[in-house]
Amino acid sequence: MKTGFLFVNILLMASAALADESESGIQLKEGQGKALVAANCTMCHSLDYIQMNGGLLDKSGWQKTVDKMIKVMGAPIKPEDVDPIVAYLAKNYGK
Amino acid sequence: GALVPRIVLAGAASKGLPELPAAVLEALPGKQALIKRSYRPPNFETPVTYFNTQFTPNDAFFVRYHLANIPEVNVQDWKLRIGGESVEKPLEFTLEQLKSRFEAVEIAAVCQCAGNRRGMVRPQVPGIQWGHGAMGNARWKGVRLKDVLNRAGLKKGVLEVVFNAADSGMVAQTPDFAKSLPLAKALDENTLIAFEMNGEPLPHWNGFPARLVVPGWTATYWVKHLTSIDAIAKPFEGYWVKTAYRLPKEAFPMQERFLSQENQMNTPITEMMVNSLITNIESGQRFRLSQSIDLKGIAWDGGYGIQQVEVSIDEGKSWREAVIGNDHGRFSWRQWHFRFKPHKKGSYRLMVKATNRSGVTQPLQLIQNPAGYHHNLVQTIDLQVI
Numbered sequence: 001m002k003t004g005f006l007f008v009n010i011l012l013m014a015s016a017a018l019a020d021e022s023e024s025g026i027q028l029k030e031g032q033g034k035a036l037v038a039a040n041c042t043m044c045h046s047l048d049y050i051q052m053n054g055g056l057l058d059k060s061g062w063q064k065t066v067d068k069m070i071k072v073m074g075a076p077i078k079p080e081d082v083d084p085i086v087a088y089l090a091k092n093y094g095k
Numbered sequence: 096g097a098l099v100p101r102i103v104l105a106g107a108a109s110k111g112l113p114e115l116p117a118a119v120l121e122a123l124p125g126k127q128a129l130i131k132r133s134y135r136p137p138n139f140e141t142p143v144t145y146f147n148t149q150f151t152p153n154d155a156f157f158v159r160y161h162l163a164n165i166p167e168v169n170v171q172d173w174k175l176r177i178g179g180e181s182v183e184k185p186l187e188f189t190l191e192q193l194k195s196r197f198e199a200v201e202i203a204a205v206c207q208c209a210g211n212r213r214g215m216v217r218p219q220v221p222g223i224q225w226g227h228g229a230m231g232n233a234r235w236k237g238v239r240l241k242d243v244l245n246r247a248g249l250k251k252g253v254l255e256v257v258f259n260a261a262d263s264g265m266v267a268q269t270p271d272f273a274k275s276l277p278l279a280k281a282l283d284e285n286t287l288i289a290f291e292m293n294g295e296p297l298p299h300w301n302g303f304p305a306r307l308v309v310p311g312w313t314a315t316y317w318v319k320h321l322t323s324i325d326a327i328a329k330p331f332e333g334y335w336v337k338t339a340y341r342l343p344k345e346a347f348p349m350q351e352r353f354l355s356q357e358n359q360m361n362t363p364i365t366e367m368m369v370n371s372l373i374t375n376i377e378s379g380q381r382f383r384l385s386q387s388i389d390l391k392g393i394a395w396d397g398g399y400g401i402q403q404v405e406v407s408i409d410e411g412k413s414w415r416e417a418v419i420g421n422d423h424g425r426f427s428w429r430q431w432h433f434r435f436k437p438h439k440k441g442s443y444r445l446m447v448k449a450t451n452r453s454g455v456t457q458p459l460q461l462i463q464n465p466a467g468y469h470h471n472l473v474q475t476i477d478l479q480v481i
């Protein structure tokens with residue numbers, strides 16, 4: 001029999017990691033543009049926002065997201081950096 | 096990186112059922128290990144196992160922030176300012192003054208993120224990929240917002256009441272998190288400025304020292320770390336009301352609307368939709384033919400009250416009523432249980448649906464909307480009897 005929720009309980013007790021120390025453990029996929037993404041997308045939130053939305057946006061979806069970060073959220077991203085950022089996201093975290 | 100290895104839980108593995116997003120368990124300071132969705136700002140959901148009790152423990156209660164600049168409020172310095180163009184005399188209260196000058200009330204209420212279960216929406220939509228746990232049920236104690244507003248005196252023509260908080264974005268250009276309520280909801284006797292949760296001061300991550308409690312409405316209105324309350328005579332323009340948290344008009348059976356914020360296209364999300372959850376068994380579990388199976392769960396809605404919970408063990412062909420537990424008030428969730436003895440071996444597809452006192456029931460097909468709000472699809476799990 002699968003132990004289901006009991007199993008989860010044991011895991012809960014075993015994990016004592018503090019969340020604020022753990023952000024640096026996030027590893028984005030290797031690829032051209034990775035450093036640019038890391039430099040431009042960590043000012044306001046951790047990079048798990050990208051991983052979490054991986055596989056559910058196509059290139060135009062990522063373009064829209066990056067545009068929203070700039071226009072709505074106020075991300076200070078240089079115009080010439082937008083294309084390589086979107087290309088990295090579409091290639092490595094695209095649908 | 097973390098010294099202790101992070102733990103990855105796989106989603107429900109049953110064929111044909113929507114997969115829960117994979118989960119990593121980690122603990123914020125003062126919290127149990129919860130399901131981490133994002134580190135910064137912290138977005139952590141409660142594992143379903145905690146929903147087997149009537150009230151969700153404070154240290155296991157979910158955490159949701161949009162913006163990462165979250166100060167630890169020092170209660171000595173904290174003041175709540177009441178103002179805006181539509182109050183007669185602006186006022187300020189310390190926490191002690193709030194507690195001593197107004198009648199204290201306590202309400203049991205579900206606090207559920209509008210995007211709870213977004214991770215199970217198909218086709219997928221961007222945003223925090225929540226599983227089942229961006230919610231909790233607690234006893235909230237505080238003072239009535241209505242009493243505080245009346246002390247300041249409301250002028251004629253108040254349209255909305257605006258709530259701002261101590262947290263903010265990392266750059267000034269990011270829209271600050273502020274919300275408004277229509278006047279009627281602000282004056283509802285159940286809407287509270289709460290400073291206690293389950294008999295203890297609010298945990299930092301759940302809004303210390305005071306948060307708004309808007310029973311029946313989604314958690315986006317339950318502003319944490321409250322600093323100011325302003326009564327205004329025109330629609331509030333803030334991004335998190337005017338643009339975010341919107342639903343297509345008439346898509347959902349909502350009774351309480353936020354009319355001053357409605358436009359041609361869409362309407363602010365307001366009350367929670369009727370919903371239910373199995374809390375003690377998960378998809379893929381196996382049982383022996385000789386065993387009887389005790390299903391346990393919870394059901395809740397936007398404050399109309401739960402009328403009945405039905406369970407199907409044959410994929411929705413027939414339904415039987417579950418036994419509903421104690422009533423802790425219409426804003427609290429209701430526990431239920433259902434016992435059955437399988438009479439043959441094989442796989443069983445179980446379904447659960449709740450109906451509220453307005454006669455609204457959970458849908459079998461998701462009501463699509465761009466942000467993936469209000470996932471209240473009838474839950475389905477697969478069991479094996481061997």
